[in-house]
Amino acid sequence: MRDFVRRRRISVILLLLAILVICVVAAAAVGTVYVPFADVLKICWNKLSPFNFTPTWRSVDETIILQVRLPRVIGGALVGAGLATAGVLFQGLLRNPMADPYIIGTSAGAALGATVAMLLPLSMAFLGFGMVPLLAFAGALATVFLVYYLARVGGKTPVVNMLLAGFVVSAMLTALMFLIISMSDKLYAKFHSVYAFLMGGISVAGWGQIAVIAPIIVVGILLARLWAFRLNAFALGEEGAAHVGIDVERSKTVFLALGSVLTAAAVSIGGLIGFVGLVIPHSMRLVLGPDHRALIPCSAIAGAAFLVIADTLARTLHSPGETHVGIITALIGAPVFIYLLRRGGKEYAL
């Protein structure tokens, strides 16, 4: 690999990081109460460093920024980073451009988990999480285990089996979810909250949840980057990957687990936000090429920035009301993706 390729990758990463920081600060500034950009920066600075600016802002603004908006914005960034990275992992592992974080049934499992949680009393909680995020997380992971188990034959887990098992299990769990909704009067009345989960929306209450989700997603992304060279070898097909020294079944299990945990953590606080995990990896691949060593960090950062923008639009477009963030991601994501595809077109073999 030539040096200029490496330099270009580093400059893309730095550029994306700068965009992300600007997005986060801008997102924290806007809302029903506008706090000037400079004040947001100073409030953050005061919190992070021993040297302090004298406050020229209302203390209520500080509370809004630190206790309400920043946790939500950071939560959105984590969800975006997690989903985009999981998308890269599933597309690379399954060699399938249509793959997204939900392809092997995590979404259906999470939705069923969230639905069941809504039947439970509101007071139940663990680690600062309500039952909805907890059961969504558990449902997503349990589904992956089930799909993996069903797809396994003779010590191997063929990709085709996994896709088919994922499809069938998803269909079954979705049916089960709607059955539960239609049979429960309580849920029927609360269908709006089920719908909100399905369309996606960042729901973070304070820093406690961030403190749990952030390590999962950050460590997941770092591990994915660490093993990126193995994911590259999967481009050769499973037999080809074995020829260049990859223990295919073990690597497949590892990447599957990594992608699933990232997805489960993201949906637990974000619901089923679509499109991020499909469009961001493809967009980054168009810009940087398919080498996962660059693709993983860049997709993570771009996914974070993209979701911060989408979530900000979702909560400000018809403020004080909120739109579902999943609607925004699809509305922005699809045209951007089509533009990139038409422009990069010829060389980009989907």
Next chain:
Amino acid sequence: MNTIAIRMNRVTFSYSNGAVLRDVDLCVQKGEMVGLIGPNGAGKTTLIRLISGILDARQGDIQLDGMDTKKLKRSTIAREVAVVPQQFNVPFAYKVEEVVMLGRTPFMKPWHDFSAKDRDVVVRTMDTVGIGRLARRCFSELSGGERQKVVLAMALAQETALLLLDEPTAHLDISHQVEILELLADMNEKGRLTIIAAMHDLNLASAYFRRLVLLKDGAVIADGSPGQVLTSSTIASAYSVPVHIQPHPLTGVPQVVVLPSGNGHR
């Protein structure tokens, strides 16, 4: 110093629907260039998969440079044997140099992707194979002959002592067929690379390989020089077609000429 590259002892292998290889004994010395011939379904590809450790023998054992393949880790095998498979495609827009770099995977470690040495090897193998000018091209845009050379370069980038090829000249025009085989002969002679290739074209096999192994129904039925293996009786029994064998007018190696039945142009 071990001089034997591969030793197979009474190797038997079957997929779920019946025996594919039966009691195969095969010994290949380091530095040999061996052509595997035989009809479709005779077990050539299976033999290559067994040697490269993709499949495990049901019975018998296979030793690579004196080591039992069943006990070796994949990354160790990948430093001993490189494989050019029959079919090969790459999703997404991988560049040629990126594909060749994948041949360095066995030497990579998580914290240390690729070194200056890996880069040198990639540049050198691309030059050896003559694809330096394609380095920045997209693999999926290349012609069949160019792709085959890229895959060969990737396999050579593994810097193994043994190279296995599954029909490296299938679907190529004669200029690419000759180019690939000349390259292999050159690597074998100068680079001391041990080569085993499954071949369909008997005349090319005869022209380029000093040793041929003829497989039929999963068993070795002839093993030796082209002159010993390519006789009208062995070919007739392996392929069930009548052929005429004649020496090449310039080089003297045996050439196989098919004998059309009454429907051919006389």
